[in-house]
Amino acid sequence: MGTLARHWPRIAITLAPLVFALLHAIGALPVGFLTRLDAVLYDARLRAAMPRTLDPRVVIVDIDEKSLAEVGRWPWARNKLAVMIDELFDRQQASIVGFDVVFAEPDDSSGLRRLRELAEGELKETAGFQQRLAQLQSSLDYDAAFAHALEKRPVVLGYYLTSDRDGRKSGVLPKPVLQRENLQGRPISFYSFDGYGSNIPQLAQAAPVAGYFNSITDTDGVVRSIPLVAEHGGAYYESLALAMFRVMAGQPTVEPGFPRDRFVSRSYGGLESIVLKLGERRLAIPVDDKVATLVPFRGPGGPAGKSFRYVSASDLLAKRLAPGELKDKIVLVGTTAPGLLDLRVTPVAETYPGVEMHANLISGLMEGRLYVKPDYAVGYEVVVLLVAGLALAFLLPLLSATVAVLVSVGVVALLLALNYWLFASYGLVMPLAGGLVMAGLAFALNMSYGYFVESRSKRELANLFGTYVPPELVDEMVKDPDSYSMKAASKELTVMFCDMRGFTKMSEKMEPTQLQELLNAVFSRLTDIIRANRGTIDKYMGDCVMAFWGAPVDTPNHAELAVKSAMEMSRAVHEINAEHRAKGIPEIGVGVGINTGTMCVGDMGSDIRRSYTVIGDAVNLGSRLEGLSKVYGVDIVVSESARQQAREFAWQELDRVRVKGKEQAVGIFYPVAVARELEKSTSDELKTWAAFLKAYRAQDWDQCDLQLLNLHRLGAKKYLYDLYSERVASMRLLPFDPGWDGATNFETK
Known part of the structure; x- marks a missing residue:
């Protein structure tokens, strides 16, 4: 205690980074640099842990530039999409199809609407026209053809939720997976939206299961996560990946997974998991405090990334694939064409297909390989900061420069090892930047104080005694x-x-x-x-x-x-x-x-x-x-x-x-x-x-x-x-x- 008392100024200076790191951790004094650094460190961990292997179960049907050149500009006539659906299920025998696109407006490309206007207007009295229109109407109703192809097939349509269109709504939403009463009055912090753009009623009725394809863009412009369940109008809807996974699993019900610790107050605004329940079977999917999960990227993305097989939509329409080539595959229909604006900045690539993000999440759900920043991450960070910070504050002033370097490096290595072990073994994304910066600053301030303040008196002592006393004792004295x-x-x-x-x-x-x-x-x-x-x-x-x-x-x-x-x-x-x-x-x-x-x-x-x-x-x-x-x-x-x-x-x-x-x-x-x-x-x-x-x-x-x-x-x-x-x-x-x-x-x- 006497030794510590003599070093109290140095201990106090070393504790300063710990105090600031704790204030950042609990949100009392957020430091933007630490938030950005945590994101960079997460990205590095993610890239290091990516399997970089092909998941043969998931196939992406790509509306790519080749398809746009062969079939025409998007959106395509829906009779062609009907042909695509029939090809996927009848000839290719796919197990499920999901659309990372939305059909928010009726398809008028056949001219049927204009013909109907003529039939009700200037050609109303022309019997031949009316008769011919009646004969052609069924073949020209492309929405009906597409709806007919969707009916009674395992198809999941996509839509989007929005909060940037003044609450405008279009199309028909699917049934919600949760209602407010399911939350037992708990103030869960879901991502909340006041508008949406969904599919036209005719298609929504034919394929009643749908999921939103929204992702979350962080403050640095990078997309890292997708909310599994989001709120709109007091009801709660599922993402495209979760909807497809539930269809594959036999449509289990969705329940909120509340923290099981009896010490957690009912006023706590977080879920531990989303629970899928089918009979006696239960599957808990971990989520963060906003009921979102980080995308478990498999590789760098795109056809060249070799995480998933890409099939050009034009090859599918032209029947260039052998029959049954996609048998029992999970198919996602999306686009990589730059002009269709579905490319994202992600931790693994600056231009990453949005459709592949959903493919990654489906793959992760099937493998149980999901990453999540748990609701107790703040508590973890506080404990780690206290243990590491106090150890450095009370040890560094007592150690030589060489040993202090080794101890500081050891603390940083332990922080890195613990963090990566939790990430790789349990999928837990814990804060790391605060601990690393705290350790680095603690070491720098401690050494600076030791050099500029304490070393002055030590140098004076060494000058006095160095002539008389063995260097070994001088080294001991200068402590x-x-x-x-x-x-x-x-x-x-x-x-x-x-x-x-x-x-x-x-x-x-x-x-x-x-x-x-x-x-x-x-x-x-x-x-x-x-x-x-x-x-x-x-x-x-x-x-x-x-x-x-x-x-x-x-x-x-x-x-x-x-x-x-x-x-x-x-x-x-x-x-x-x-x-x-x-x-x-x-x-x-x-x-x-x-x-x-x-x-x-x-x-x-x-x-x-x-x-x-x-x-x-x-x-x-x-x-x-x-x-x-x-x-x-x-x-x-x-x-x-x-x-x-x-x-x-x-x-x-x-x-x-x-x-x-x-x-x-x-x-x-x-x-x-x-x-x-x-x-x-x-x-x-x-x-x-x-x-x-x-x-x-x-x-x-x-x-x-x-x-x-x-x-x-x-x-x-x-x-x-x-x-x-x-x-x-x-x-x-x-x-x-x-x-x-x-x-x-x-x-x-």
Whole structure:
């Protein structure tokens, strides 16, 4: 929580895109760009998911330019359409025919109406004319011929609904599929129209089933959806595709599919689906909040798109198709001729035949492959925005630039994957633009704030500490620059002094450049170990290196890391000596002193030269301990205070000493190994040594000799044991001293 509190300005800035995205999602602050981008993203998903395969069940009879050239301009005489209907059902054996055209006016192309006017006017008294007209009337009534061809056949006529003709109406509407009372008083948001253009009564009576062929043009001029059911005059009518599908399914009834969640209010203005019911069978067709469905395009459209077979109407009229070639096919009669104005801009093509849109919808209804933006899409978008937005807002300020990029890319990838999975698996079209833009802006604002505001203080911190502190710790410090400064402070730290043994002897035998190269190589190895264990290099002093742990970055296990570094440095020196022996170079040794205590740490020095360093009695003791390593014949000497905090090691106590300038004696120790890796023989040796020290401090010299003998029997041969053997021999010559505390005094530094 403290870390988040320090980053609250950055979090607040990152939350800003989330707030705007949420306002757009709930409709409080619509953003046109996001709406358009959502449409573009939907189009991309649709094109990616299109099967691009032929549906052989649906055939389009095309009133194309070839047909207009052979048969004549549209509209054609309806006796020709009667011939077409007979050809489709009798010779081709089609299963159902739908018309994506409307027959809104009587066909006067035969001249029958003018002949009737003459018969009732100036030729009224001409008996021969009246008799001849009676003989020709049936053959010249093209509407009657067409109506006769339609009767008792599975034909669905088309018509259109309109709201841009001042409510004008023409023709006869089919029976509605729903009445207002079917909606149980719920305010469903159907597309509503106040006018229509339908078929003449004679044809509407012969083919009573009809469906409107309206589509919905979005604000960007692209047609993506078709309302399955629309409202006019308080009644509800079906689309051409739905009407044809119902005829194929045996004319099931249409019922509204209300949301089944008991928590949804009756005042909610949306349907979950349109339900087709035939006996015990039910089929729920998902719809959006306007009772529309998105067109499930199969391919790019037109004869070349190869989603559906196109048959030229002129070939059908001329009987160029073999008998039964269209057997059991679903036939849609429409046009691709540009002059007949039935081409649409769609997500998959800029000139797409309107008739093929209905073919796609019929195909989708039969396959159950429909796309819909559900009524709960707003709720989905709000939840996704909150989860992604809050995750980015609270994570990005805490991450490095590289990780922040990866997290942001990951969030965007998850949004894309979830959205496409819902689309491809369940046909759900969920909003995506808000989430993507929100994630992108959140990342951009976060990184911008981090670079222009936070990075300024981080750069200042890096400039201050970069000279003294390892880059690894500087990287850690810049994550929270406000917590660090160069001001002096008293802290418990661990200090290390490491002196190179044998350096003076080597300097007498080696050229200066060789000595420099050797010294640099050794210091590089030792420095890498210190840095790897989070140590701060204080300074190099000739053949000695000084380092400390616990500042400027707090490190709770500073003593443990210092001891670990010392042991690794000792092993590194053994490896270096192996290399030296192979090259004939003199071997070296090291002496390491480690102490933990309260020290003053900070930027100290003069106006000319300053350094980030530690000072204090605890530092001086560390330096003294390094010098004692030669006395006790070990590489590492660690104080009691450091040993107490480095509990993962097994220790051998060396002595209790009183160094120059200190009145109080301190225990000194040697780290034998990591405790869990200690061998039994070594453990036995340490126990024997502990018994020796107890006898030594009790001035029981006989017991001391016995324990030293036990150590030799264990095969333990150390300079330390020889040292104490000499001490015991000397102490025997002195009388018992009741005031002796067992400590060794050192008067030199």
